[in-house]
Amino acid sequence: MQGSKLYVGNLNYAVTADELTELFSAYGQVRNVNVIEGKGFGFVEMSSSTEAENAKNALNDSEFRGRNLKIDEARPPKPRSDRGPGRGPTDYRGGGGGDRDRKPFDKRRQFDRGSGDSGGGRRRFG
Numbered sequence: 001m002q003g004s005k006l007y008v009g010n011l012n013y014a015v016t017a018d019e020l021t022e023l024f025s026a027y028g029q030v031r032n033v034n035v036i037e038g039k040g041f042g043f044v045e046m047s048s049s050t051e052a053e054n055a056k057n058a059l060n061d062s063e064f065r066g067r068n069l070k071i072d073e074a075r076p077p078k079p080r081s082d083r084g085p086g087r088g089p090t091d092y093r094g095g096g097g098g099d100r101d102r103k104p105f106d107k108r109r110q111f112d113r114g115s116g117d118s119g120g121g122r123r124r125f126g
Contacts, residue, residue, distance in 0.1 A: 001053040001073050004031070009041040009070035020044055023064060027055035043074055 008020065017033040024030050024044050028051025035042035046052040052073070060071040 001049050001056070003073055004047065004049045004052045005043055005045045005074040006052050006056060007041065007070075007072050007074045008044055009072075010067050011035070011040050011042060011069070012065040012067050013038060013040055015042075015065055017042075019065075023059070024055050027051055027058060 006024075015035060017035050020033045020035065020042060021030050021044075024033075024046065027046070029047035030044060031047050032045040033042065044055070046055060056071045056073070059069055061068050063069075
């Protein structure tokens with residue numbers, strides 16, 4: 001194992017950073033713990049890659065607070081531009097066509113329910 005940071009998956013949602021620190025401290029010095037709230041996973045950074053390897057070997061697939069832990073070496077996060085569609089400010093999926101073909105808005109026609117010329121295929125309010 002090259003790094004000293006571990007991914008810890010399949011966590012009980014109620015697990016705290018203090019609990020993970022206590023669990024992993026049996027295998028070496030814990031530098032940092034980050035539990036991703038409401039997601040069921042977190043990260044534990046040990047002081048050396050040897051300690052991280054020992055913790056991974058001992059705790060992977062072990063039961064902790066009712067769930068079997070999944071532990072692996074943490075991978076660096078992907079660059080934001082590679083995270084897939086729908087996740088960035090440049091992913092525009094279009095929008096309405098505006099009022100190009102419609103007559104100017106007339107308050108008297110505001111609640112027109114389709115009788116006569118309603119100004120397009122969509123109803124404005126309803």
